[in-house]
Amino acid sequence: MKVLVIGAGNMGLTYAQGMAQSDLLKKKDLLILDSAREKTDALRKNDEFDVYEKIEDCLPQADIVFIAVKPYNSDALFEAIREHKKPGQIFISIMAGVTIKTMQEAMGIKKVVRAMPNLAAKVGHGFTSFTASKQVSRLELLTVERLIDTTGRSILLANEMEIDKSTGISGSGPAYIFYFMQSMMEAAVKMGFSQKDARLMVAQTFQGAVELFNSSDLDPTAWMDRVASKGGTTRAALDSMEENNVKELIKDAAHAAFERAVQLGKENNKEYV
Numbered sequence: 001m002k003v004l005v006i007g008a009g010n011m012g013l014t015y016a017q018g019m020a021q022s023d024l025l026k027k028k029d030l031l032i033l034d035s036a037r038e039k040t041d042a043l044r045k046n047d048e049f050d051v052y053e054k055i056e057d058c059l060p061q062a063d064i065v066f067i068a069v070k071p072y073n074s075d076a077l078f079e080a081i082r083e084h085k086k087p088g089q090i091f092i093s094i095m096a097g098v099t100i101k102t103m104q105e106a107m108g109i110k111k112v113v114r115a116m117p118n119l120a121a122k123v124g125h126g127f128t129s130f131t132a133s134k135q136v137s138r139l140e141l142l143t144v145e146r147l148i149d150t151t152g153r154s155i156l157l158a159n160e161m162e163i164d165k166s167t168g169i170s171g172s173g174p175a176y177i178f179y180f181m182q183s184m185m186e187a188a189v190k191m192g193f194s195q196k197d198a199r200l201m202v203a204q205t206f207q208g209a210v211e212l213f214n215s216s217d218l219d220p221t222a223w224m225d226r227v228a229s230k231g232g233t234t235r236a237a238l239d240s241m242e243e244n245n246v247k248e249l250i251k252d253a254a255h256a257a258f259e260r261a262v263q264l265g266k267e268n269n270k271e272y273v
């Protein structure tokens with residue numbers, strides 16, 4: 001099996017590296033294509049993958065193709081794929097808001113997987129949701145899942161609306177966590193701590209909380225109760241958040257991302273950069 005990754009940017013390179021480090025593929029079976037010469041030159045120096053600049057030199061060899069370019073680059077790429085594709089190839093797109101139907105029509109293909117990863121894939125702790133056109137068989141989906149899971153964990157969803165929903169939770173989600181971290185770091189600095197100490201305090205607190213959460217089946221509310229003593233400091237903070245409706249605001253934010261994902265699919269990405 002040969003896998004081609006198109007787009008050696010943030011996410012494409014992350015997937016390529018995840019697959020390269022797994023035992024699923026041999027080095028010669030992992031192809032990477034990018035249009036930027038500086039990127040391909042740098043990749044060749046590292047000698048990790050089989051690197052290409054021209055689609056006609058690599059696409060015909062591939063069984064599975066990851067599309068990891070920005071949506072605004074997709075029209076030109078789809079045209080090139082239409083010209084050089086081979087029957088039976090499976091295309092996995094990680095582009096936000098580009099629908100399966102758009103891809104099938106633009107590339108003249110049938111087997112499409114639409115996936116929504118997140119940035120934590122970079123450190124092997126990503127979460128990817130994915131769904132597929134009906135022409136992708138169960139066995140093919142299993143292979144796709146194994147490739148995706150080289151960057152973390154994944155779930156197969158029933159349809160594209162679920163992908164748009166998961167974009168609002170896990171796809172955009174790392175940014176919500178960073179927002180919370182930024183707020184806590186600003187609070188610490190305002191109290192007089194140095195940036196360095198604020199950073200360590202916040203990072204270790206997040207990491208510790210996530211590890212606690214993953215150590216049992218307790219839900220977040222039960223963990224909050226374990227931190228908060230009656231009449232104590234944590235209760236004062238949680239009461240302040242409740243009074244200020246923070247939970248509702250976070251839900252609204254996740255919903256805004258979901259709605260934007262739906263809208264992008266309808267606009268066919270013409271405004272999305």
Ligand SMILES: NC(=O)C1=CN([C@@H]2O[C@H](COP(=O)(O)OP(=O)(O)OC[C@H]3O[C@@H](n4cnc5c(N)ncnc54)[C@H](OP(=O)(O)O)[C@@H]3O)[C@@H](O)[C@H]2O)C=CC1
Pocket residue numbers: 006007008009010011012033034035036039068069070071073076077094095096116117118119171
């Ligand atoms: N970043 C994130 O957290 C997430 C991103 N995504 C999706 O991942 C996709 C990629 O994002 P990201 O990795 O950040 O983007 P990047 O811009 O970092 O990477 C895209 C790469 O593809 C190259 N490229 C563009 N057109 C072509 C082409 N026709 N053939 C070959 N290479 C090409 C670009 O070159 P050049 O720079 O020269 O244009 C660039 O090197 C997006 O569609 C985004 O929606 C999904 C979930 C999370």
Ligand SMILES: O=C(O)[C@@H]1CCC=N1
Pocket residue numbers: 096167171172
């Ligand atoms: O912000 C975006 O549109 C993309 C999709 C999810 C994360 N980044």
